[in-house]
Amino acid sequence: MANLQVFMLILIEVGSYGSLRFCAAHGSDSLLSNKHSEKTAEKTEGAWAWIDGSDHGNQKNKLHGIHDYPGSRFGASSWQDSDGIVWIYGGQKYGRNTPLDELWSLDVKNQDWNFHRFENKTTSKQQPPPCFGCASCHYGNRVVVFGLSSTFIFHMENENWTALRNLSVSPSPRSHSAYWCDSAKGILWLFGGQTSKEKFGDFWRFTFQEMQWIEVEPPSNTSVVPDKCSKASAWILSSGDLYMFGGSTHSGLTSNFWQFSPKSTEWTKLSGTTGLNNCAGKYGKMGITSKNNYPGCREGAATWVNEQGDLLMFGGSGFDNFSRGPFAEPGLLSDFWMFEMSSHQWVWIGGLSREEGVPVFGEKRKSDPHNIPGPRESPVSFSFANQLWLFGGAGHDVKQRDGILNDLWMYENVTENTPGDTLNISFGFRVLIALFVLTLVLVLSVCLCYSKECRVFRWRRGLRPVIKYKPVKVDMRQVQQPEVHPPLDEPPTM
Numbered sequence: 001m002a003n004l005q006v007f008m009l010i011l012i013e014v015g016s017y018g019s020l021r022f023c024a025a026h027g028s029d030s031l032l033s034n035k036h037s038e039k040t041a042e043k044t045e046g047a048w049a050w051i052d053g054s055d056h057g058n059q060k061n062k063l064h065g066i067h068d069y070p071g072s073r074f075g076a077s078s079w080q081d082s083d084g085i086v087w088i089y090g091g092q093k094y095g096r097n098t099p100l101d102e103l104w105s106l107d108v109k110n111q112d113w114n115f116h117r118f119e120n121k122t123t124s125k126q127q128p129p130p131c132f133g134c135a136s137c138h139y140g141n142r143v144v145v146f147g148l149s150s151t152f153i154f155h156m157e158n159e160n161w162t163a164l165r166n167l168s169v170s171p172s173p174r175s176h177s178a179y180w181c182d183s184a185k186g187i188l189w190l191f192g193g194q195t196s197k198e199k200f201g202d203f204w205r206f207t208f209q210e211m212q213w214i215e216v217e218p219p220s221n222t223s224v225v226p227d228k229c230s231k232a233s234a235w236i237l238s239s240g241d242l243y244m245f246g247g248s249t250h251s252g253l254t255s256n257f258w259q260f261s262p263k264s265t266e267w268t269k270l271s272g273t274t275g276l277n278n279c280a281g282k283y284g285k286m287g288i289t290s291k292n293n294y295p296g297c298r299e300g301a302a303t304w305v306n307e308q309g310d311l312l313m314f315g316g317s318g319f320d321n322f323s324r325g326p327f328a329e330p331g332l333l334s335d336f337w338m339f340e341m342s343s344h345q346w347v348w349i350g351g352l353s354r355e356e357g358v359p360v361f362g363e364k365r366k367s368d369p370h371n372i373p374g375p376r377e378s379p380v381s382f383s384f385a386n387q388l389w390l391f392g393g394a395g396h397d398v399k400q401r402d403g404i405l406n407d408l409w410m411y412e413n414v415t416e417n418t419p420g421d422t423l424n425i426s427f428g429f430r431v432l433i434a435l436f437v438l439t440l441v442l443v444l445s446v447c448l449c450y451s452k453e454c455r456v457f458r459w460r461r462g463l464r465p466v467i468k469y470k471p472v473k474v475d476m477r478q479v480q481q482p483e484v485h486p487p488l489d490e491p492p493t494m
């Protein structure tokens, strides 16, 4: 019996060791705090995938009826309906100074583009003019589009347009305002913008309920307000709070970072600088949040808000980590930043810290952490099912040439076990199974040894037991004794 106990003990030890390894594989606290268990924690990694469009710039529309695809453009305005359809209006093409009046929609789930012609549903007076850097916002089935002329309403159901020409007050015609769409409340917020002559610093609110613009005045003459600027990046949180970064002022690009609270109608300046000597960004280590980090001055960056309410920003035209001094020139950026709401700090989460960087397209439709969309400004950006999408803009193509783009990118944050982790789990399993089999074999052989007197084994283990078995006794009496014949020479007894 001693043999069996020893093996049971070994078995239990093997079992508990195996389960410890198993716990370590899940990244929970474990007694095995070695290098291996550090490596096995769950890891969240985001990666870009080049979904569609060309890796070369200055592309024409593809209009064949099937698999239509929009040509290159930048400065288009966009909105999203409740079915996950993204609509894109206007923008500008390569080599033309006149804006576009094209309306496209993208069914994001199926990556299916549609070109929407103005049909007879709308007279030419009712349809919006070509528009570059327009502001737009959707509410239910209606969309407001504001830009170079008047304010227009688009009905997504019927695809018809209406001009709102009898508005009592309205922002003056302009392009490249910062705008925020609160599609839950039906409010379009709009700050600044530009014409060819000037920049603006006025702040407006359009409500779908009243179909009216209202100018938002600061609550007192001592309130701080952002400078006049255009092409600033904008984010709106579900709380209704607005954020704005950078933009171009009369004195150059800025990295001014503002927050506006609709409740107090006050702006708060969170950080920021202006001027060539102060415009370089501070990147720190990629992926490490720090109060010392901040993006450089820029305009025309792409923006998103993630699930956690963090602000995300990609590229734009501006300054990298190096640009300093009187001769510093802005360049196209491909840096990817996150403003973490919980810590109120910036973190550089991807892309390059140098302007005018080389894009990395990778394989089409395949996420890869090494992929980097080309540097660009004024692309279209939108979120869909926790994915961040990016389309077009003015930037660099795969040949590093300046051009207008029509590439479509998707960034996804994937939480999964690292390859080392899965390997370790299966390794643990294999070890467990192998040890079980081994133990079984040993136990079986011990049993066999008991029945077959496996002495060698017992001698080796030094466990030679007191002999408990009964040696087979040969009953001598049962053995027939050979008859002893008297020698022949003995005289028979008569």
Ligand SMILES: *[C@@H]1O[C@H](CO)[C@@H](O)[C@H](O)[C@H]1NC(C)=O
Pocket (backbone or CB within 6 Å): 119, 120
């Ligand atoms: C638009 O109207 C013109 C003339 O009124 C007509 O010939 C044409 O077929 C109409 N187009 C559509 C798409 O209804």
Ligand SMILES: *[C@@H]1O[C@H](CO)[C@@H](O)[C@H](O)[C@H]1NC(C)=O
Pocket (backbone or CB within 6 Å): 121, 122, 155, 156, 157, 158, 159, 160, 161, 162
């Ligand atoms: C546009 O469509 C809406 C419904 O989606 C309708 O109420 C409206 O009358 C239409 N306008 C014009 C000018 O046809």
Ligand SMILES: *[C@@H]1O[C@H](CO)[C@@H](O)[C@H](O)[C@H]1NC(C)=O
Pocket (backbone or CB within 6 Å): 166, 167, 168
């Ligand atoms: C503008 O005109 C429309 C109809 O054309 C009307 O319903 C709306 O009340 C008018 N708005 C103003 C501010 O006059």
Ligand SMILES: *[C@@H]1O[C@H](CO)[C@@H](O)[C@H](O)[C@H]1NC(C)=O
Pocket (backbone or CB within 6 Å): 221, 222
């Ligand atoms: C601010 O407004 C107050 C009254 O509301 C006025 O007395 C004061 O002069 C104003 N200050 C400036 C700088 O305009």
Ligand SMILES: *[C@@H]1O[C@H](CO)[C@@H](O)[C@H](O)[C@H]1NC(C)=O
Pocket (backbone or CB within 6 Å): 280, 321, 322, 353
């Ligand atoms: C910019 O980044 C490079 C490499 O990441 C680094 O060597 C350099 O010191 C940085 N420059 C500034 C001004 O921070």
Ligand SMILES: *[C@@H]1O[C@H](CO)[C@@H](O)[C@H](O)[C@H]1NC(C)=O
Pocket (backbone or CB within 6 Å): 044, 046, 306, 307, 308, 310, 312, 338, 349, 413
């Ligand atoms: C990815 O997910 C992690 C964990 O949920 C989160 O901390 C991080 O901010 C996300 N990154 C992006 C770019 O949304």
